[in-house]
Amino acid sequence: MAHLPRVCPFIRRLRVALLCLRPGHRFAHSEPQRQRPASALEMAVGIVVIFSAFLTPSAYVLSNLSQFRRE
Numbered sequence: 001m002a003h004l005p006r007v008c009p010f011i012r013r014l015r016v017a018l019l020c021l022r023p024g025h026r027f028a029h030s031e032p033q034r035q036r037p038a039s040a041l042e043m044a045v046g047i048v049v050i051f052s053a054f055l056t057p058s059a060y061v062l063s064n065l066s067q068f069r070r071e
Contacts, residue, residue, distance in 0.1 A: 011033075061068065
């Protein structure tokens with residue numbers, strides 16, 4: 001990080017992004033590509049889980065907002 005102020009103007013001029021210090025290392029996929037598309041049921045379950053994970057805590061906070069304001 002100490003070299004960042006010297007390197008930043010150089011990177012902006014060449015429009016290159018420095019992602020890591022060791023070039024050539026790339027992410028490898030941990031499992032093979034899915035052979036069949038996801039079914040409608042799998043997508044519905046995923047959407048319900050994602051929305052409930054975000055909306056349940058926010059609904060709790062909004063329903064108890066008066067208690068949070070008092071504290």
